[in-house]
Amino acid sequence: ALVARLEQTLRALSARKALDGxxxxxxxxxxxxxxxxxxxxxxxxxxxxxxxxxxxMHRMTDLMDAQTDTDVMAELAEMSCAAQVNGxxxxxxxxxxxxxxxxxxxxxxxGYDALAVxxxxxxxxxxxxxxxxxxxxxxxxxxxxxxxxxDVLGAVTQLAVRALTGRVGCLLDMxxxxxxxxxxLMWHGGxxxxxxxxxxxxxxxxxxxxxxxDEGPIFGAIADYEFAHGPVTIVRVARHGTAQFVVQGQVNxxxxxxxxxxxxxxxxxxxxxxxxxxxxxxTTVMEHGLEHHFVLVPGLEADVFTEFAGWCGMQTxxxxxxxxxxxxxx
Numbered sequence: 344a345l346v347a348r349l350e351q352t353l354r355a356l357s358a359r360k361a362l363d364g365x366x367x368x369x370x371x372x373x374x375x376x377x378x379x380x381x382x383x384x385x386x387x388x389x390x391x392x393x394x395x396x397x398x399x400m401h402r403m404t405d406l407m408d409a410q411t412d413t414d415v416m417a418e419l420a421e422m423s424c425a426a427q428v429n430g431x432x433x434x435x436x437x438x439x440x441x442x443x444x445x446x447x448x449x450x451x452x453x454g455y456d457a458l459a460v461x462x463x464x465x466x467x468x469x470x471x472x473x474x475x476x477x478x479x480x481x482x483x484x485x486x487x488x489x490x491x492x493x494d495v496l497g498a499v500t501q502l503a504v505r506a507l508t509g510r511v512g513c514l515l516d517m518x519x520x521x522x523x524x525x526x527x528l529m530w531h532g533g534x535x536x537x538x539x540x541x542x543x544x545x546x547x548x549x550x551x552x553x554x555x556x557d558e559g560p561i562f563g564a565i566a567d568y569e570f571a572h573g574p575v576t577i578v579r580v581a582r583h584g585t586a587q588f589v590v591q592g593q594v595n596x597x598x599x600x601x602x603x604x605x606x607x608x609x610x611x612x613x614x615x616x617x618x619x620x621x622x623x624x625x626t627t628v629m630e631h632g633l634e635h636h637f638v639l640v641p642g643l644e645a646d647v648f649t650e651f652a653g654w655c656g657m658q659t660x661x662x663x664x665x666x667x668x669x670x671x672x673x
């Protein structure tokens with residue numbers, strides 16, 4: 344019992360230490376309309392010691408252009424061995440490989456431990472792609488967290504997850520709550536390491552970029568898979584690094600396959616206060632005003648995440664029980 348308890352504390356302290364001095368490169372800033380994910384770099388530095396540096400999007404596109412065909416084809420060959428290419432054009436897969444090489448170079452040049460990238464709309468205008476599959480590959484091959492939409496705290500959460508579990512988790516939206524089944528579809532259309540899949544993984548065209556146009560959804564590849572069934576932990580570092588939300592759950596069969604991308608139906612939720620429902624989780628996210636990305640990682644890890652938050656001096660954002668309207672005042 345002592346060894347197990349001490350191991351948890353050492354894991355939590357190691358993660359706290361890993362964040363102190365960590366560097367995040369923000370490429371292109373926040374994606375449009377995601378303004379509630381804006382972070383005070385000063386508050387984040389004071390809270391966790393995490394540095395944030397901004398990188399112009401042109402640095403990424405210039406590096407994409409500068410890659411040699413030999414390097415592009417070599418990286419693409421590795422990606423094609425790891426997952427089947429299904430319907431994505433050779434040109435788009437080559438752009439994906441170029442994005443991998445460019446992002447890897449930016450991380451190396453800046454000494455960045457994680458990246459947060461504005462994956463739309465600028466990259467659809469030039470060079471005409473979406474880098475979701477590049478994010479997945481960097482997280483899978485390099486263990487480099489890459490947060491979509493310029494989500495700095497998503498990248499911070501991923502750094503904590505990697506330090507605590509040794510694995511990069513999957514940055515996701517809470518999508519399509521099915522309150523009758525007590526499940527929530529956790530999903531994202533870009534990014535997500537391949538190790539979390541329950542079966543085969545495919546590189547497919549992004550299902551939304553280009554939707555409704557004459558060309559159709561042809562701009563960029565993403566990883567398409569369902570999560571392996573089993574226990575998971577869902578976590579988010581919030582409020583400029585001063586708070587954390589964490590719950591455990593179970594990935595099981597849902598009412599439908601869900602949207603294409605990285606996805607899985609999560610139910611059987613529980614916090615440190617005991618079991619909670621999908622309705623409780625929705626209520627909690629809305630009332631705490633949590634930014635919409637959450638990181639899902641296999642295993643029941645809430646205890647060590649809670650201790651990590653304690654060592655960081657973070658506020659724990661408790662689950663709020665679902666209710667009808669505002670509570671009565673005494």
